[in-house]
Amino acid sequence: MNKSVYLSLMNSGQKGTIQAIDGGERAHARLLDIGFYEGETITIIENSFNGPIIVRLGSASNKIALGMGLAQKIMVLPA
Amino acid sequence: MSRDASRETVIALVGNPNTGKTSLFNALTGSKQHVGNWPGVTVEKKEGFIQHKDRKIRLVDLPGTYGLRAKSEDEKIAKNYLLDAESDVVLCVCDSTNIERNLYLLLQLREMGKNTVLALNMADEAEKKGIKIDVDLINESFGVTAIKTVATRKQGTKELLQASLLAESQKNEDFAISYGEVIDEALSDITKIIPKTNLRSNLRYLALRLLEGDSDIEKLVDEKTLTLTAKLREKIEKLYDDDISSLVAEARYKYLSSIIQKAIRRTNTEVSWSDKLDRIFTHKKLGIPIFLLIMFLVFQLTNTLSAPLVEWIENGFAYLSEITNTALTNVGIDGVWSSLISDGIIAGVGSVLTFLPQIALLFLGISILEDTGYMARVTYLMDKIMQSMGLSGKAFIPMILGFGCNVTAVMASRTLETKEDRILSILANPFISCSARLPVYVLFTGAFFPKHQGLVLFLIYLLGIIMAIFTSWLFKKILFKGKSSPLVMELPPYRLPSFKNTWNQVAGRVQTFLTKAGTVILGASVIIWALATLPSGVEYASEASLLGRIGSLIAPLFSLAGFGTWQAAAALSFGVLAKEVVVTSLAVLFSTSEAGLPAILPMHFTSASALSFMVMSLLYMPCAATLGAIKRETGSRKWMILSMVYSLVIGLVLSVLVYQVAIRLGW
Known part of the structure; x- marks a missing residue:
């Protein structure tokens, strides 16, 4: 059984399912609007562990660049 | 209405x-x-x-x-x-x-x-x-x-x-999705008592927004409705142990995913060429050097390709000036009026129009970079740098627009979420080198650094970006100590630029420039000419003219920067009207010479003072239109004045620094 981890700690190429989103109301609302919600699948395209992380939600063709601060608020269950 | x-x-x-x-x-x-x-x-x-x-x-x-x-x-x-x-x-x-x-x-x-x-x-x-x-x-x-x-x-x-x-x-069908029994019931309870508002929305949606705590809508309803929604919200959040906004969003996504599963099929899942390109352009080490290289190439190409075009236009204006003079003399108009037309209008407006090819080509380059989606990657790259200074990479987005015009860039600060971030971005933006400043650099690099024109241009633009970032960092330190809003930004796939769109962008920019030449710049040319002619009897464009006196008053301020002449001071002063006017003023002042500006400038500037003058033109003050935009967007004169004073200080400090270093290097 895998344990969920912070998105900020996942490696490039890893996939998973979003488990929980913390963070203030503002940050939370923005993440929800752009498509981060519990149950959505997420692929880490690029995480250099220094600067923003690039992810793909579901099978969308747009990728999303996410600041580290936000990536630390998202819990993901690695696949 | x-x-x-x-x-x-x-x-x-x-x-x-x-x-x-x-x-x-x-x-x-x-x-x-x-x-x-x-x-x-x-x-x-x-x-x-x-x-x-x-x-x-x-x-x-x-x-x-x-x-x-x-x-x-x-x-x-x-x-x-x-x-x-x-x-x-x-x-x-x-x-x-x-x-x-x-x-x-x-x-x-x-x-x-x-x-x-x-x-x-x-x-x-x-x-x-x-x-x-x-x-x-x-x-x-x-x-x-x-x-x-x-x-x-x-x-x-x-x-x-x-x-x-x-x-x-046609009749608009009602539409509603279920949020689960508890929330649905709460919504129907709220809709029953919600007072009538002028909002153009379904009652159920308004009820939902109230439940989510939308302060704009809360202002429009009565106490009774507010009490009920607060009570229901508390009950629901307690029951599900989650905040209402998440519950609502998750219900929506759940509903959507059931439709998406049936309605949308993706048959191709291979790694796209766009992803492959991103491995290069967003590379953790090479990303920034590649960005700098691309910008450098854009400037280099702009100069190389526009050189012959500029020459044609220059020759065209020289010819125009000549035949106008002859024609005016022939019909018996000379003296003051002939001087107004050839020294004032033709020299003033013409000097700026000469740079049309550069502006068009630079925008061709920028427009292509925007169209492909590369600019979104630049924002991603900049976020690393900006985050490390406690700033938001998102603030870089308006800056990209600043290369076109600072007014648009100041307005684009609206995309930032907090007032603090908006003000930082508004104060930083005027340092991004807009297209109006390009004629100044092209003129001076052409006259003083003909072999390294592209490189010097690139460095000036880079200095603008660095000063913009420095400014946000400084004011963040002094004024707003809080956290900056984090970056969330979509990276669209790379796309081939569409010819029509690129053409529209460039044509639009050229049109704006020509309009400006026919209005603000024309007007400024006439004013500057008049000030150089008055009081009557003085030698045209001499130190005794009104313009000479104004310039002499300000000039000492710039002596440490190497361009303490009254002409330079007058040019910078009028440049606040519009940055192209810096060139216009110099042209009007030096138009009595046959040789043209590039030949006459070395009599008034050295390589070192040319460099510091370009730095000053970049930094010294936002133009009148940008100052207006700053006042509008911040809603106060205070920020506008701060921006004026701050940029003047920064401009002076840096141009003095550049000049003093340059002369010590023996330039």
Whole structure:
């Protein structure tokens, strides 16, 4: 059984399912609007562990660049 | 506002950022609004008119938004318009290649009760990517009419107008989704007591927004409704152990995913060439060097390619000046009037028009970079640097627009969420080198650094970016110690630039420039000429003229920077009207010489003072229009004055520094 981890700690190429989103109301609302919600699948395209992380939600063709601060608020269950 | 008798149909364009709303707006109305393959280009609502058969249509392009909760200024514009203004039909634009994300907004529009037509834009790209969309199922599920469009090629625009007009005349079906028994019941309780408002929305949607705690709507209802919603909210959040906004959003996504599963099929899942390109352009070590290299190449190409064109224009104006002089003498007009025309107008306006090819070519380059989607990657790259200084990478987005014009850039600061971030961005933006300053650099690099023109230009632009970032960092330290809003930004796939769009951008920029030359610059030329001529009897453009006296008054300020001449001081002073006027002033002042500016400048400047003068022109003060924009966007004169004083100090310090270092290097 895998344990969920912070998105900020996942490696490039890893996939998973979003488990929980913390963070203030503002940050939370923005993440929800752009498509981060519990149950959505997420692929880490690029995480250099220094600067923003690039992810793909579901099978969308747009990728999303996410600041580290936000990536630390998202819990993901690695696949 | 009531409908006028001619029965104009109002259609509002809504959609996520970067779905091609503005391209569609341009395709439908024939306008040439700025578009780019990156989010946040439109920050204002724009209107256009269409005559379709016997119907008059007013089309309103709203800034892109992901949802209707309104956090940043530009999103507020979209939300408030939808709630307050009358639109007969809402045209929801979605990017077909990204349709799963885009339906979230459509769902909310339908919940609001908007009569909606869906434009499945970029249909060609979706097809190429093997994305199959069951249009009938989408129509049925949302109660809309969906039309496939390719805005950049004007495909589907007629069908879209027809569908919109048809939707206007048809009854708008009610639409609601279930949020689970408890929330549904709460919503129906609230709708029963909600007072009448002028908002153009379904009651159930308003009830939902109240439950989510939308302060804009809370202001419009009575105490009784507020008490009830607060009570219900508390009950629901306790029951589910989650906040209501998450519950609502998750219910929506769940509902959407059931539709998406049936209606959308992706048949092609291989790694796209776009992802491969990103491995290079967003590379952790090479990303920034590649960006710098690209910018350098853009400047180098701009100079190399424009050189012959500039020569033609220069010769053209020299010839024009000559024949005008002859013609004027022949008809017996000489002295003052002849001087006004040839020394004032032709020299002044002509000096600036000479740089038209550079401006057009630079914008060709920038427009191509924007269109491909590369600028979004630059923002990602900059976020690393800016985050490390406690700033938001998002603040870099308005800066990109600043290369065109600082006024637009200051306005684009609206995309930032907090007032603090907006003010930082507004103070930093004027340091980004706008197109109006290009003539100054081209003139001076041409005269003093002909072999390294591209390199010097590149360094000046780089200095502008560095000073903008430094400024945000400094004011963040001094004024706003809080956290900056984190970056969340979509990276669209790379796209080939469309010829038409690129052409529109460049043509638009050229048009703006020509208009400015015919108005502000022409006016400034005449004023400067007059000040150089008065009081009557003095030698033209001498130190005894009014202009000479004004210049001499200010000149000592610049002596440490190496350009303490009254001419330079006068040029900088009038440059505040519009930055091109720096060149205009010099041209008017030195026009009595036959040799032309590049030959005469070395008599007044050295390489070192030319360099420091360029640095000063870059930094010393926002132009009048930008100052106006700063005042409007911050809502106070205080920030405008701060910006003036601060940039003057920065300009002086850096130009002195550059000059002193340069002379010690023996330049």
